[in-house]
Amino acid sequence: MLRLEKGRLLLEVAQVLMLAAILAFLYNAYSPSGIPLVRREPRKIAVADSVLFSEHATRDSQRDVKIIAPLHESALANPDSMARLAGRKSESVFKIITLQQMKRLLEENRGIIIDARPAEEYKKGHIKGARNIPGLEAEDHFAELAQLPMDTLVIIYCNNPDCHLGRSLADFMNVMEFKKLYLYDEGWDGWLMAKMPVDSSNGN
Amino acid sequence: MAAFSNKYVILACRFILGIVFILASIDKIAAPEAFAASIQAYRILPLPVVNIAALVIPWTELICGLFLLGGILVRPSSFLLSSLLMVFIAAIFTALLRGLKIDCGCFGTAHISPVSWMRILEDIGLLSLGVVIFLYPLDWPSFGRNPASRADE
Numbered sequence: 001m002l003r004l005e006k007g008r009l010l011l012e013v014a015q016v017l018m019l020a021a022i023l024a025f026l027y028n029a030y031s032p033s034g035i036p037l038v039r040r041e042p043r044k045i046a047v048a049d050s051v052l053f054s055e056h057a058t059r060d061s062q063r064d065v066k067i068i069a070p071l072h073e074s075a076l077a078n079p080d081s082m083a084r085l086a087g088r089k090s091e092s093v094f095k096i097i098t099l100q101q102m103k104r105l106l107e108e109n110r111g112i113i114i115d116a117r118p119a120e121e122y123k124k125g126h127i128k129g130a131r132n133i134p135g136l137e138a139e140d141h142f143a144e145l146a147q148l149p150m151d152t153l154v155i156i157y158c159n160n161p162d163c164h165l166g167r168s169l170a171d172f173m174n175v176m177e178f179k180k181l182y183l184y185d186e187g188w189d190g191w192l193m194a195k196m197p198v199d200s201s202n203g204n
Numbered sequence: 205m206a207a208f209s210n211k212y213v214i215l216a217c218r219f220i221l222g223i224v225f226i227l228a229s230i231d232k233i234a235a236p237e238a239f240a241a242s243i244q245a246y247r248i249l250p251l252p253v254v255n256i257a258a259l260v261i262p263w264t265e266l267i268c269g270l271f272l273l274g275g276i277l278v279r280p281s282s283f284l285l286s287s288l289l290m291v292f293i294a295a296i297f298t299a300l301l302r303g304l305k306i307d308c309g310c311f312g313t314a315h316i317s318p319v320s321w322m323r324i325l326e327d328i329g330l331l332s333l334g335v336v337i338f339l340y341p342l343d344w345p346s347f348g349r350n351p352a353s354r355a356d357e
Contacts, residue, residue: 016277021263033235034236035236035259037256039244040252164244
């Protein structure tokens, strides 16, 4: 009798689980924010100084300030499609910069730095000069980002290499067609460890 | 223990547990990538299966939550939710022991809250509700056919 009870319970549990799994996979297949079934490690590559600090890049960014890519314009009219594309991206390649490169970028005052952590953490302290766009709220900052030239040198950071917020933001900005996106992968933890200049004002 | 078999007590347990899990599931279903990232941050599951868990766990929460409210398959639903809670407790506990400073992902990313002993206490509280329902799987009032649990009474 007891064994029968146990058997029926397990059968019912399996049925409920099956129902959940079927609904989950069906919904995922048709949802705009669906994800790939198999998760992969994000691909990260290092960036050579010659690429990052090339004079050519600087001149380019001055010349092309006013140019807005066509996809970018159509996306302006329909921000939802951006989110869809960003959510679908399954294998992005992230360009990683080192602490040394980060230091030099700051010294030469190149590019803009974006802190992708939640606003509360940003307020407690951030890399000097960084503005805050939390990785999960990228869409809310679409208008702000759209004002920037697409070849602006952008450095995004989060807490540490495990943090996904920076990668979410990079994915989003990549779909917006930003050309020069870099991740400072060691992030806030690495910055603090290296005792680099920080800022705790709320200015954006 | 008699108080726990009171049908209003059990109904209240089902109601609370059901509502909490339905609320917890909605944001995770809406933003699976964020929930997958939360799971990954615990560094417990191997990477390839993280997304599967991120898809199936919220739907299990939603369906079991609805079933508890509706008095459908109350026993297996409470069994599944209790099992999930035990997994969550173990995950948060080990995360705290390993000193991981991560978001618990408990209610998706709409309500960010770091892993803490408080989260464990909450989950233990919910688990106790789940156990009460499991032991006294009263399906009154029910919107489904549950011949099984009637036979137990």
